[in-house]
Structure formats: structure tokens, C-alpha cells
Amino acid sequence: MFWKLKNFLDGFYQIIDVYKNHFVFLFLIIISAILLQTNTNPQITYFRQRAIYVSALIGEQLGRIPRVWQYEDENRTLELQNTELAKRNIVLEDAYLENIKLRQMLKFKDRFPLNTIPAHIIMKAPDPNLSTITLDKGRDDGVREYQNVITDRGLVGIITHAEDRYSVCQIMLDKTFRAAAKIQRTRLSGIVLWQGLPNEVGFYGVLKNLDVRVGDVVLTSEYSEFFLPNFRVGIVNEINNEIEGIFKNIHVKTSVDFDMIEDVFIVTDTTKASSVRIGFENYFFGNE
Template identity: 30%
Template sequence: MATSVSPLSRYKVPLNLLVAIALSLVIIGSGDSPLVRQSRNLILESSAYLYVPIQWIETLFTIEKDYHKLQQSYIKAQIELNRHKTLLQENLRLRKMLGFKGEQGFDVIPANVLSDVGSYTMNSLTVDQGSKDGVKPLSGVIDAQAQLVGKVVAVSRNTALVQLVNDKNFRVSVREMRSRNVGILSYTLKKGYVIQDVPKNAEVIAGDSVLTSGFSDIFPEHIFVGWVSEISPVIEDYVKSIQVDLATDFNRLEEVFILDQDD
């Protein structure tokens, strides 16, 4: 006796596939919706717990070495700070005499790196500070040497996701310190990190420092980005491009500092 198969069970698998495709397309289409953001934050938050034991064991082995290193850095930084304080006072006095406005201040939120991911779509890392610690989306992130690390792109209650400066889609306004020219630092496949459209007569040599320009709401000025590595030949007789080596060692990042800018 032949058994009849209902059409629904016959098309069960294709129907399931269609539902999965439809759901995926809805998620892709509503990437910024609160529901997708909340579920993403929940996943990030839960994943952070996986790193707690690993981090704890790592800390046990490195704590003494880190302490001595920090002690040395602290003394050096303290001497440097004293020198800078004097210079700052002088600078502020002179700026006041010339009628300049005051600069925007900021606090820093220290954070431990939980994980770093280099996927084909985004180089990112997760840190153990979230909205309850005052981290806001689009806050700048620096390392212990005040070198640019990236910016916060997603925040959950206890964690935050940081897009790294070495990500292909990262852009930041920078200033080359010798010529004082400002440009956008971006990644290009052929040349790596490049500041494009720099005037041809700009006096730039390899080894010059590149710092953030401060022309954005995310990064204050004077955050160290890297060094000029190469200057490309003048294109069409009026501009040239500058190749930059990033200063931050992304493989050794353990702690970062999230900038909390004053409103």
C-alpha cells in the first residue's frame, strides 16, 4: 500500500531554508535596530566570561614583571610630566595672551582586553568595560603609551567592542608634525596606511611623527598614531601621499584606555 506524503512535509526542508534566509535578510536589513543591538550585546557579554579564567591565569604569571615595568614607566612619566606641566603653564599663558579658546578635556577609563579578532570584515577587540562604567559608543581608545588603538563601536553593560585602527575601514584625521599638514589616514591595499592628497611642497621626511589632528569628536588632538615610513612621488604635479607605520603593537595589547571626553 502506497503511503501518501503531505505536501508540507515534502517541502519541509526548502521551507526551513526559506525561513532561515528570510530571517537572515531581516537581521542584515535591521543591523542597527535595538533588538539586533541588544542580542549582539548579550552575546558579547556572555562571551566575555569565557576569557575570565584565561585572563586570571595570565595575570598570575605576568603580574610581578608588569609591576616592575610599570614602576619604571611611572618614574619616567612623572619626570616627563613635571616638564610638561611647566611647558603647559607657559603655553596656556601665551595662548591666553593671544586670545585662544581653552582645549577640550577628557578622562580615561582603563580596560582589560578580553579578546582580539582579525576577521575579514573587521579587526576588533573586546574590552571588559561597558556602559555601566561610563563607556559610550564612538569613544576613542588608546594604549598605555597614549598611542591610538581604535574606537568603540558597540557597548554592552559590561563589555565594549573596539574597532582597531588597523582595520581596513578605519579613518582618522591626522596631522604630520613637521609640515603641520592635516589629512585622513586610511588603509589602502597597495601602500598600507596612507595620508593622501598632501600638498607637494609639504616638507615631510621618513621618521616624522603623525598625531591625531583633533578635527573630530572622537579623538582629541596629540594622540600618537605612528611615523612616516615613505613618501610617494608627486601625483599629477600637485599632491603626494605619505605612508605611515602605526605605532601600536596590536599583538601585545593587554590593557587599553577609553577616552571619556567632556561634553
């Protein structure tokens, strides 16, 4: 142990002996510099200012080195903040769009002459045998079977089942769905039924020689047993006479986009008298 210390000291003394001239010189230079610092001459002030400037400059450059790691942490924090802000932005955008939609629905509810209950779709079941949507309103809210379901665009379907807290609506895009309907322009009657295409129904029962044009608006008719008259169904977008039989093959694009639908109104009025008046169908926003 001691011999190690002795060797170290011997080496140390040797270094001092070899470089003693330089050590003495350095010591004297330091003493001179300290003495210079005691002066208040303008030269010293100038020198001091420059020394501070240079040391600050060097310090600034050297200070960047540890900041590289600091930047890494900062970047990570900023990325997290960015993600958080992006999430918040999405929420705000959703809220903005929902706000627009709800305002639109509110306006519709205010001007629509029939009593309605706004409802939110809590589940969609696009089963080809029975396409339904489940709504968050039930018997407790006044919902009953066979009440019509609409949006500000037009007809959605009919309530087929009502529980206390929720209800089930059969939509138009269901193979068992049938509704008596008419062409707004000519008052030609027919039956609306689903033919298996998305957002499209067929208008069946119009003779080939009768006047139906692309762009005609299709409404529910007074002949319907379950639907109130003059609810907008959709617009004729294709007519085909080149089929067997005596009736036209008419394709109607539904007013309601069933892929985007989120909120609906349940019409609690069941008397047909309220919706038979002229111009009732104009309460719906058209998509033509």
C-alpha cells in the same frame, strides 16, 4: 612425600660426611673468634675498629645497589619538581613583565590629563572587514560609543559598541577606519587610513609638493569628528611621490604595536578643549 625428605636428608648427611673436617674446622674457628671478641686487649680493639671500618666500607658500597632504583624514583620526582618549578618560573616572569607594564600604565594614567578607564582586551577579532578588539569594560563602567581608545604609546581606535559589561573597539588596522590627522612638525593635514599592512597606516591627502619627511610624527587633528586632537598615531617611515595623482603616498608606522597590545585606556573625556593645548602629544611615549 617422605621419600623425598629421606633423599634430601641422605644427601645432606653425605655432604656433612664428605666435608666434616671443614665443618669442624669452621666451627672451631668461629668459637675462637667469639672467644677473641670477649677480650679487651688493644689488639682486639684495633681489630674491632678495623672490622667496623671494613664492614662500613663494604656496606656503603653494597648500599649503592638498591639506591640505583631509589635514584630512578628520585630522578622522576626531581623531573616533576623541575617541571613544576619551570611552570612557576613562567608564571613569575609573566607576573614580573605584567608588573612592569602595569606600573608603566599607572604612571601614564597618573600624569595623563584626561579622564581614562583602564581596560583589558578580552578578545581580538582581526577580521579584514571589521578589525575590532573587545574590552572588559562597558556601560556600567562609563564607557560609551565613540569614545577614543589609547595606550601610553598612542591611538588604538574608537568604541563602536558598548554593552553593560563589555565594549567593542574598532582599531586603526581596519579597512573602514578613517581619522583626520596632521603632521606634528608642519601641521599638514590628511587622513589616516589602513592600507592592509600590519602595524602600518597610510596618511592620505598631502600634496606632492608639500614638506613631509620620514620620521615626522603624525597626530590626530582638530578636524576629526570622532577623535580628540593630538593623540599620537605614528611616525612616517616611507614617502613615495612616484605614484599617479597629486598626493604623496605616505606610510606611517603606528605607535601602538597591535600584535602585542593587551591593555588599553578608554578616554571618557569627549571635549576637544582638554587636548588642544600645546605639548599635549608629549604625554605619549614615542617609539622613534
